[in-house]
Amino acid sequence: MSPAAQPQGVFVLAPDAESRWVPFDFTPGNQLRFSLTIDGRPATAILDTGVSYSVLSRRFADAAALKVMAGGSATAIGGLVPIGWAATRDVSFGALTRQGGGLAVATLPALATGSTEPVDLLVGRDLTARYALDIHFEARRFRLLPSGRLPFRGRAAPLSISRDRMVYVSQATLGATHLRPMIVDTGDGSSITVTSPGWQAAAIDNVRTTTTISFGLAGTVTSTIGIVPSLRIGELVARNVEVRIEPPRGFSESIDAAGRIGTGFLQNYRVLLDPGAGRMILSPGRKADLPPLRSTSGLLFGIDRDRLRVLHVMRGSPAAESGWQEGDMICRIDGQPVPRNYGTLPLATWSAGKPGRTVALGLCDGRERMLTLREFY
Incomplete structure (x- = not known):
């Protein structure tokens, strides 16, 4: 059965919602990752307003011994994904608790976050759209407020649920x-x-x-x-x-x-998403209108513990012109080993570094290749 045909549960927003901020960090894929509980179990989640029904990982469902019913398939980036549905007692984060209802269930690959660690849940429209979602990116926190609240001023744009x-x-x-x-x-x-x-x-x-x-x-x-x-x-x-x-x-x-x-x-920006009030509010932050960070190497990576796997070589880039290939593995950068927390360190900024810099990249097979950075788009 489709998740749309399943019970939606009872939603409770705590009266002190304004103080119930949820801290988040960014995945290597630039998504908002945070912690919540599902049936009292701690879980990791991504805030995903592009998902109609929140998706629980099959791995978590199996570990929690949830009964998963077949649910057909859903359209996602890359093609169709088979899904199921599992009833839950409660889902809770910030000021929100949903009692009863359930979650769609699918395989959530780690690659979808650019990380080696998969998440347990994609928190979608079904859990958030009743409320005003206030995302304070510079402070790395968000909260759910009653629809109609306007906690800050900014530029308005129309917003609805399709x-x-x-x-x-x-x-x-x-x-x-x-x-x-x-x-x-x-x-x-x-x-x-x-x-x-x-x-x-x-x-x-x-x-x-x-x-x-x-x-x-x-x-x-x-x-x-x-x-x-x-x-x-x-x-x-x-x-x-x-x-x-x-x-x-x-x-x-x-x-x-x-x-x-x-x-x-x-x-x-600081962002307020309030489809109930028909509006999105965007308040510019310090980086608004600045030229975005762009690659000067042409290599896009996935982090695989203590190494970088080349996932894509950008067209017309220095890497493309010097023969780099998808699947190449890098273990050292200018002589430094790739650490497990590579994505959080200044070392990770080299691939968008100053044009003209030459970087020594140590392949995991022992070879070393030099790559000179430049602007190419």
Whole structure:
């Protein structure tokens, strides 16, 4: 049975919701990771407004001895994903407790977060949309408030829950075209994603592009990436915006969306998502409108304990021109071993370092290769 046909449970928001902040950190895939409890068990979760029904990992469901019923399949980045459904006693985080109801169940691969450690739950629209979701990116915390609350001022944009896909949606203007619906997707670590027809309709000249990859539950997808001078979302005009262009008939087209607004964009603001009040509020942070960090190496990695696995070599990059391949393994950077907490250290910034710098990369087979950084998009 579909999760939509299952009991939704009883929602209780504590009266002191304003003080019930939930701290989070960022996964290597730039998603918001935090802790909660499921039936009294501690679990890790990602805040994912691009998911209609929260998804529990099959691994957690098995460990908790939850009875999983077959539920068909769901559309995700990379293709279709088989899902099930499991009843739960309660789910609790911040000021919110949901009693009863249940969760969709699927395999949640670690690669979807860019990490070696998978999470237990994707917290989706079904758990959050009744409330105003206040995300304070600079403080790395969020909270759920009664809908209609306005805890800070900023630029307003329309926000609703789509009737067909049941996810958060807004709209944007890029170049010569108006894009809607745009899924507001906190589970997407990239910035702005648009369809191939949407990019063509925008007709923006003189944007240098390269390739990158996106991670989804069903696998990885290669897309084109560039930086545009400006983008409008409601009252907000954002500058120097990174935009990904999906291949023809990509994920967004398959679900009749114009694209996605991801965490890579939202993290430049304090954000209030309140579909009940019909609004998204964006208050610029210190990094708003600054040129985004861009790769000068052309290597995109997955962290595999004490080594880096090359997942993609960007088109036209120094790495592409010097023969790097997907699957190459790096164990040392300028003589330093790759530590297990690599993603949290200054060492990890080398791949977007100053153009002209030459980096010595030690492969795990003992060879060493030199790579000179430069701008290429």
